[in-house]
Amino acid sequence: xxxxxGDEVLLDHVQGRLSPEVALEVEQHFAGCAFCRKxxxxxxxxxxLSRTAPLEPRAPVDxxxxxxxxxxxEERRPRRATxxxxxxxxxxxxxxxxxxxxxxxxxxxxxxxxxxxxxxxTLLAVVIPGAPPPAAVKERKGPAETLVRTPEPxxxxxxxxxxxxxxxxxxxxxxxxxxxxxxVDRAEAAKTLExxxxxxxxxxxxAAEFRATQERLRQxxxxxxxxxxxxxxxxAESARTTATAPLAWLDRVEGDVRLSGTAAxxxxxxxxxxxxxxxxxxxxxxxxxxxxxxxxxxxxxxxxLGARSGADGVGRWIDLRExxxxxxxxxxxxGQALAVATPHGEARVLxxxxxxxxxxxxxQGMRLEVTEGRVRLTRAGDGKAVTVGAGHYAVxxxxxxxxxxxxxxxxxxxxxxFPAAGRNAxxxxxxxxxxxxxxxxxxxxxxxxxxxxxxxxxxxxxxxVAYAIDVPxxxxxxxxxxxxxxxxxxxxxxxxxxxxDPNSFWVSVDGGDEAHFGNLRHDDQKRSYFQRWHWGGDxxxxxxxPVPVALGYLPKGRHTLRVRERESYxxxxxxxxxxLDMLCLTPDRDYHPRDEDVRR
Amino acid sequence: MPPEFEALGDDxxxxxxxGGSEEAMLELYRRYRTRIMGYAYRMTGDRTLAExxxxxxxxxxxxxxxxxxxxxxxxxxxxxxxxSAAVDEKVAGxxxxxxxxxxxxxxxxxxxxxxxxDADFSAxxxxxxxxxxxxxxxxxxxxxxxGLDYAKIAELxxxxxxxxxxxxxxxxxSLRKHLT
Numbered sequence: 001x002x003x004x005x006g007d008e009v010l011l012d013h014v015q016g017r018l019s020p021e022v023a024l025e026v027e028q029h030f031a032g033c034a035f036c037r038k039x040x041x042x043x044x045x046x047x048x049l050s051r052t053a054p055l056e057p058r059a060p061v062d063x064x065x066x067x068x069x070x071x072x073x074e075e076r077r078p079r080r081a082t083x084x085x086x087x088x089x090x091x092x093x094x095x096x097x098x099x100x101x102x103x104x105x106x107x108x109x110x111x112x113x114x115x116x117x118x119x120x121x122t123l124l125a126v127v128i129p130g131a132p133p134p135a136a137v138k139e140r141k142g143p144a145e146t147l148v149r150t151p152e153p154x155x156x157x158x159x160x161x162x163x164x165x166x167x168x169x170x171x172x173x174x175x176x177x178x179x180x181x182x183x184v185d186r187a188e189a190a191k192t193l194e195x196x197x198x199x200x201x202x203x204x205x206x207a208a209e210f211r212a213t214q215e216r217l218r219q220x221x222x223x224x225x226x227x228x229x230x231x232x233x234x235x236a237e238s239a240r241t242t243a244t245a246p247l248a249w250l251d252r253v254e255g256d257v258r259l260s261g262t263a264a265x266x267x268x269x270x271x272x273x274x275x276x277x278x279x280x281x282x283x284x285x286x287x288x289x290x291x292x293x294x295x296x297x298x299x300x301x302x303x304x305l306g307a308r309s310g311a312d313g314v315g316r317w318i319d320l321r322e323x324x325x326x327x328x329x330x331x332x333x334x335g336q337a338l339a340v341a342t343p344h345g346e347a348r349v350l351x352x353x354x355x356x357x358x359x360x361x362x363x364q365g366m367r368l369e370v371t372e373g374r375v376r377l378t379r380a381g382d383g384k385a386v387t388v389g390a391g392h393y394a395v396x397x398x399x400x401x402x403x404x405x406x407x408x409x410x411x412x413x414x415x416x417x418f419p420a421a422g423r424n425a426x427x428x429x430x431x432x433x434x435x436x437x438x439x440x441x442x443x444x445x446x447x448x449x450x451x452x453x454x455x456x457x458x459x460x461x462x463x464x465v466a467y468a469i470d471v472p473x474x475x476x477x478x479x480x481x482x483x484x485x486x487x488x489x490x491x492x493x494x495x496x497x498x499x500x501d502p503n504s505f506w507v508s509v510d511g512g513d514e515a516h517f518g519n520l521r522h523d524d525q526k527r528s529y530f531q532r533w534h535w536g537g538d539x540x541x542x543x544x545x546p547v548p549v550a551l552g553y554l555p556k557g558r559h560t561l562r563v564r565e566r567e568s569y570x571x572x573x574x575x576x577x578x579x580l581d582m583l584c585l586t587p588d589r590d591y592h593p594r595d596e597d598v599r600r
Numbered sequence: 601m602p603p604e605f606e607a608l609g610d611d612x613x614x615x616x617x618x619g620g621s622e623e624a625m626l627e628l629y630r631r632y633r634t635r636i637m638g639y640a641y642r643m644t645g646d647r648t649l650a651e652x653x654x655x656x657x658x659x660x661x662x663x664x665x666x667x668x669x670x671x672x673x674x675x676x677x678x679x680x681x682x683x684s685a686a687v688d689e690k691v692a693g694x695x696x697x698x699x700x701x702x703x704x705x706x707x708x709x710x711x712x713x714x715x716x717x718d719a720d721f722s723a724x725x726x727x728x729x730x731x732x733x734x735x736x737x738x739x740x741x742x743x744x745x746x747g748l749d750y751a752k753i754a755e756l757x758x759x760x761x762x763x764x765x766x767x768x769x770x771x772x773x774s775l776r777k778h779l780t
Contacts, residue, residue, distance in 0.1 A: 015747050017749075046775065055634070057633065065658045068659050072625065072662040077620035380667060382681060382685060398757075474735065476763065553766050553770070
């Protein structure tokens with residue numbers, strides 16, 4: 001086997017992406033390496049074979065999509081004052097493609113029948129009582145719609161002008177919101193907290209105005225569609241965002257909790273339109289006037305809270321961007337569910353106990369766990385919905401089956417613990433299990449490298465330990481380690497006077513890139529982790545707080561994890577070598593290992 | 601199509617589409633129809649199923665324009681909708697009587713296998729790709745067939761570059777095992 005060039009370089013070569021110099025080097029290598037020649041040939045065949053001309057949808061499919069576009073555009077355009085029988089169910093039925101070879105979906109047929117009955121009942125109600133409308137003209141619009149056009153009533157000019165102004169303002173606010181959102185992201189990326197706080201405040205104000213303006217436009221359009229109905233009353237304030245009474249209270253605040261960018265304390269009122277940001281190792285408890293309790297966990301961001309009239313079945317709502325939310329929801333009035341919207345889906349609750357975890361990564365998505373009651377969860381990608389009952393959970397994420405599962409199944413998979421010197425460990429000297437500093441360890445024999453003085457294949461090394469692990473299902477996996485660092489400036493110094501404080505290993509999976517394992521970056525945090533057992537992972541994390549090493553995507557099956565010595569220390573004093581006691585493998589980025597879980 | 605629409609960015613077109621502009625919607629459809637169709641076909645391996653995924657994707661997108669957060673990543677958003685639809689098709693176990701689309705051009709590359717014919721090798725490659733999980737198949741096809749770099753793949757699929765690379769590694773291992 002030749003390791004001179006990996007698959008990525010060979011693939012770049014066959015796809016013509018290498019620079020001329022490197023491409024020449026690769027070609028020259030091929031002359032003497034049958035393995036790489038064959039590998040490149042396979043990659044070229046994989047790249048080119050079965051490549052088809054750009055695939056286009058067939059005519060009926062293309063036409064169906066274009067018809068859907070026309071219908072969607074028509075829905076959004078302002079309507080003239082005509083009586084109209086709207087048939088959304090039948091419209092969808094018409095647009096669904098039925099090519100030869102596909103049976104009719106019985107649900108679609110049932111929906112079409114129901115819609116037909118609805119049409120008949122509505123027509124009878126309109127046509128039978130009294131004389132027909134004056135100068136009525138029936139205009140056949142298509143198989144799914146019939147317009148009965150009446151002479152257009154005189155629309156008050158003021159209302160028309162208001163509608164046009166409101167529409168223009170909605171478009172303008174959308175652009176401003178987008179810009180404000182980008183400003184928040186820029187401030188966050190640059191880690192300028194004060195700028196981020198101001199940007200979030202500005203975003204909150206714009207969002208409140210946007211929703212109020214949208215609501216006003218919706219009322220105007222409803223009136224346009226039904227001019228005989230009551231004229232909408234101009235509202236100085238929208239019920240959604242500008243109520244003077246607080247929406248909720250921060251009943252409990254632990255750690256860093258910010259309300260619209262400002263540090264919050266227990267008892268603070270939360271108004272509609274405000275945002276809530278909960279920092280690491282912090283929590284906040286919101287209580288509503290009806291007794292609904294919403295707990296926000298560490299690293300949780302709520303972009304906005306609000307309340308609306310219930311016209312779309314929602315009363316109070318929470319826009320949760322990331323993090324963890326637990327709720328005990330008091331029984332809500334009918335048609336006014338509490339809605340928790342996330343980037344990946346929306347949960348509507350009428351009265352239940354639930355927990356929601358949101359990861360901005362769409363492949364992790366949103367996880368909803370229901371303890372009591374039932375929750376309707378709608379996935380953002382395609383609008384599909386499931387009902388999650390008590391004792392079940394569902395995940396709305398890209399590529400994940402969208403069905404309710406029993407909660408015990410989830411909890412069983414949260415983490416796998418194994419000792420650093422267990423039966424699945426294979427050692428390369430001088431890495432060894434030992435009893436130095438074993439007191440306080442859970443396994444009794446933590447591993448360490450006593451001295452980087454061994455020579456293996458001509459190279460001085462501190463050795464390694466490798467583990468064969470069986471990953472139970474495909475996914476993103478994370479690794480924690482339980483460490484002890486005996487060193488530090490209070491114990492020893494190098495000959496040049498710097499701290500002798502080795503505190504890390506390397507870890508890799510399946511021969512891939514190595515990552516820091518155990519090292520903690522910030523000096524003030526490093527000091528606190530010496531001379532005590534603790535769980536750690538990726539020590540390069542900026543926060544300086546323990547986070548796991550992201551191993552990346554691992555398919556189900558057998559893998560090899562290798563932990564290698566990283567620190568070289570003078571005098572080879574084994575007493576200063578970092579110790580590794582236990583490892584914890586988990587698919588849950590938010591899971592933090594605990595000693596009690598190991599002992600259980 | 602009015603030339604001014606062709607010059608607009610995706611996010612500007614979405615804004616106009618939200619205001620009811622059919623031209624803006626048609627321009628968006630024109631820009632992405634081929635890529636979404638190609639992606640859907642590679643994910644399902646079957647033309648009819650791919651057309652269902654294609655139709656579902658655009659239907660959902662245009663009926664719920666407000667759900668797209670305008671950040672210049674419309675392609676990634678459409679791919680995510682298509683991906684969900686493709687996974688659902690697979691979960692539903694739907695089968696079509698139609699098979700794959702025939703290749704438009706015969707490959708000029710000789711099969712690296714000395715034993716089989718080009719057609720056999722082609723069938724084996726297709727089989728191998730369809731055996732991959734959707735995660736791996738997605739990255740493998742974007743890298744092998746679309747020739748995208750990992751930065752672009754990461755943007756389209758919503759994962760990190762490191763994850764995309766590791767998925768490609770496992771995909772190639774699996775394909776190689778299947779072909780030998």
